[in-house]
Amino acid sequence: MIIDIHGHYTTAPPALEAWRNRQIAGIADRAMAPSVSELRIGDDELRESIAGNQLGKMKERGIDLTIFSPRASFMAHHIGDFNTSATWAAINNELCHRVSRLFPDHFIGAAMLPQSPGADPASCIPELERCVKEYGFVAVNLNPDPSGGHWTSPPLTDRHWYPVYEKMVEYGIPAMIHVSTSCNACFHTTGAHYINADTTAFMQCLSGDLFKDFPTLKFVIPHGGGAAPYHWGRYRGLAQEMKKPLLRDHLLNNIFFDTCVYHQPGIDLLTRVIPVENVLFASEMIGAVRGIDPETGHHYDDTKRYIDAANLSGEQRHRIYEGNARRVYSRLDAALAAKGL
Amino acid sequence: MIIDIHGHYTTAPPALEAWRNRQIAGIADRAMAPSVSELRIGDDELRESIAGNQLGKMKERGIDLTIFSPRASFMAHHIGDFNTSATWAAINNELCHRVSRLFPDHFIGAAMLPQSPGADPASCIPELERCVKEYGFVAVNLNPDPSGGHWTSPPLTDRHWYPVYEKMVEYGIPAMIHVSTSCNACFHTTGAHYINADTTAFMQCLSGDLFKDFPTLKFVIPHGGGAAPYHWGRYRGLAQEMKKPLLRDHLLNNIFFDTCVYHQPGIDLLTRVIPVENVLFASEMIGAVRGIDPETGHHYDDTKRYIDAANLSGEQRHRIYEGNARRVYSRLDAALAAKGL
Numbered sequence: 001m002i003i004d005i006h007g008h009y010t011t012a013p014p015a016l017e018a019w020r021n022r023q024i025a026g027i028a029d030r031a032m033a034p035s036v037s038e039l040r041i042g043d044d045e046l047r048e049s050i051a052g053n054q055l056g057k058m059k060e061r062g063i064d065l066t067i068f069s070p071r072a073s074f075m076a077h078h079i080g081d082f083n084t085s086a087t088w089a090a091i092n093n094e095l096c097h098r099v100s101r102l103f104p105d106h107f108i109g110a111a112m113l114p115q116s117p118g119a120d121p122a123s124c125i126p127e128l129e130r131c132v133k134e135y136g137f138v139a140v141n142l143n144p145d146p147s148g149g150h151w152t153s154p155p156l157t158d159r160h161w162y163p164v165y166e167k168m169v170e171y172g173i174p175a176m177i178h179v180s181t182s183c184n185a186c187f188h189t190t191g192a193h194y195i196n197a198d199t200t201a202f203m204q205c206l207s208g209d210l211f212k213d214f215p216t217l218k219f220v221i222p223h224g225g226g227a228a229p230y231h232w233g234r235y236r237g238l239a240q241e242m243k244k245p246l247l248r249d250h251l252l253n254n255i256f257f258d259t260c261v262y263h264q265p266g267i268d269l270l271t272r273v274i275p276v277e278n279v280l281f282a283s284e285m286i287g288a289v290r291g292i293d294p295e296t297g298h299h300y301d302d303t304k305r306y307i308d309a310a311n312l313s314g315e316q317r318h319r320i321y322e323g324n325a326r327r328v329y330s331r332l333d334a335a336l337a338a339k340g341l
Numbered sequence: 342m343i344i345d346i347h348g349h350y351t352t353a354p355p356a357l358e359a360w361r362n363r364q365i366a367g368i369a370d371r372a373m374a375p376s377v378s379e380l381r382i383g384d385d386e387l388r389e390s391i392a393g394n395q396l397g398k399m400k401e402r403g404i405d406l407t408i409f410s411p412r413a414s415f416m417a418h419h420i421g422d423f424n425t426s427a428t429w430a431a432i433n434n435e436l437c438h439r440v441s442r443l444f445p446d447h448f449i450g451a452a453m454l455p456q457s458p459g460a461d462p463a464s465c466i467p468e469l470e471r472c473v474k475e476y477g478f479v480a481v482n483l484n485p486d487p488s489g490g491h492w493t494s495p496p497l498t499d500r501h502w503y504p505v506y507e508k509m510v511e512y513g514i515p516a517m518i519h520v521s522t523s524c525n526a527c528f529h530t531t532g533a534h535y536i537n538a539d540t541t542a543f544m545q546c547l548s549g550d551l552f553k554d555f556p557t558l559k560f561v562i563p564h565g566g567g568a569a570p571y572h573w574g575r576y577r578g579l580a581q582e583m584k585k586p587l588l589r590d591h592l593l594n595n596i597f598f599d600t601c602v603y604h605q606p607g608i609d610l611l612t613r614v615i616p617v618e619n620v621l622f623a624s625e626m627i628g629a630v631r632g633i634d635p636e637t638g639h640h641y642d643d644t645k646r647y648i649d650a651a652n653l654s655g656e657q658r659h660r661i662y663e664g665n666a667r668r669v670y671s672r673l674d675a676a677l678a679a680k681g682l
Contacts, residue, residue, distance in 0.1 A: 233604025263574025289578030
């Protein structure tokens with residue numbers, strides 16, 4: 001089985017964005033604010049938005065199952081306040097849940113959280129619980145910078161975040177550390193902010209001792225870990241200067257990297273540097289980079305081709321495609337086992 | 342000849358830091374502010390601070406010449422105002438100049454600029470001119486984020502920065518795009534802020550058309566280009582979606598990467614992905630990572646070993662060690678030619 005641990009609902013019917021635009025307009029002018037019930041998207045629309053897009057490409061590429069979460073750049077936690085985000089998160093999570101019910105063999109949910117700059121992360125727990133208990137979601141996306149590029153929250157190692165971690169550990173769900181759109185003109189969303197956030201999150205964990213407090217907490221750092229694998233020598237050296245254990249002991253029981261790296265040399269580096277048990281297959285399809293690479297004739301985000309061409313044994317490839325995902329996402333494993341898979 | 346294009350004066354005599362601490366205290370209480378003449382560092386102290394440190398390691402490793410600039414993390418442009426930075430930059434540039442006169446075969450200067458958050462970059466030009474005309478410096482370090490991790494300046498493609506670019510083009514000097522210390526708790530200085538800034542600067546240039554306005558402007562992106570080479574497929578794909586030319590045409594006549602990547606797989610990726618004419622040898626020794634790698638028994642920052650072991654021809658290695666530096670740093674080439682080198 002091939003599991004893509006990183007897919008977003010980037011192809012939702014246009015009614016969703018129209019509703020969001022009205023919600024945003026309603027922040028300044030409450031008369032403009034829509035009610036949740038005004039958003040109506042039928043099952044046929046949902047099916048159509050998936051079948052010709054993510055599911056079509058999954059079938060083309062041989063991907064069986066995607067861990068599916070709301071569109072990352074649309075989370076935009078910096079907009080409005082906690083109530084804005086709570087309503088918006090609930091809508092998006094429900095849509096992902098409906099997709100997973102329409103295509104139960106191919107999609108399983110991961111939740112966006114109703115984060116808001118300055119709000120206590122504990123305020124996210126009711127939505128997290130709802131998604132796990134009612135929807136059977138297997139993970140959350142945690143935004144380390146709900147300000148959208150101004151980085152006003154404490155580092156991930158700060159106790160500020162602990163209420164979320166306690167709940168994650170209780171439920172046995174990992175968090176993908178994933179920012180949303182940048183509202184800082186310095187940072188292009190998918191070209192700088194995403195990658196920087198990955199690097200930043202990794203270095204926050206390296207500098208701290210979070211996993212002493214939470215030995216079973218699991219973070220997935222997307223986009224191939226940002227810059228971390230490419231600069232692995234720098235990070236090993238920095239850990240050494242800080243008198244931390246070897247990275248393998250200090251971080252790699254808890255931190256995992258996905259394979260959203262869109263060319264062969266990047267995947268070759270990732271699989272050469274990072275222990276195979278810490279690498280999880282993903283493509284973030286349909287996402288930031290949708291084109292066809294003229295150098296290969298294939299989609300940039302068809303990351304399965306790079307894994308297939310990498311210098312890996314069949315057993316290693318199996319771990320990247322399935323085994324690691326089932327280990328890290330224990331509720332996914334349980335859901336599959338319940339189906340006899 | 343082997344030229345290291347990225348060295349900082351990280352080993353200055355302690356009197357320098359003591360003076361800086363008094364300068365910082367003087368921002369709140371002018372009675373504490375020292376005069377420049379109170380900083381006295383003799384030539385013997387300078388010689389000693391270099392001979393047993395940078396120069397010793399250069400001789401051990403076979404590096405002939407270093408382009409030498411003030412300690413990056415100590416620039417701290419966010420402290421005080423323009424006058425604070427102007428005094429501090431002048432002191433540091435003069436010290437690098439003195440080092441280059443004491444060891445003229447081994448060091449040549451690159452200037453820090455007296456940047457300050459909110460100040461017009463044009464205010465840096467007198468110091469830039471002084472360093473080029475009086476000191477024979479061959480480059481500048483340009484900080485894209487003088488706020489120190491809050492990213493309050495416009496992107497490098499904004500006209501805000503054009504006065505500096507005009508002067509760089511006039512003098513034929515490149516800029517290394519190099520941030521200073523982070524005063525944002527989210528960003529570890531050398532583990533996150535430096536690498537993020539490299540990625541950010543690259544993406545700013547990708548998104549814009551700066552080099553249409555300045556076809557001969559040259560930027561060196563340090564630390565192996567941040568995350569850019571590792572995610573080169575992502576960047577090629579993003580450029581394609583933005584209808585930009587191929588990266589080679591869009592950016593690689595103007596943007597160069599150094600080799601401050603502290604392990605063999607990283608250097609192998611860099612030299613595999615980036616055209617050899619865009620890669621310049623550097624180690625940033627003595628810098629962020631000073632230890633010995635237990636996996637190799639050699640210093641992490643002994644990057645010459647990685648270049649020597651990379652899959653490169655002698656001619657390619659020569660470009661990385663010398664040829665590219667002489668092409669990009671045209672005043673360095675002229676200074677060497679004047680010595681018959």
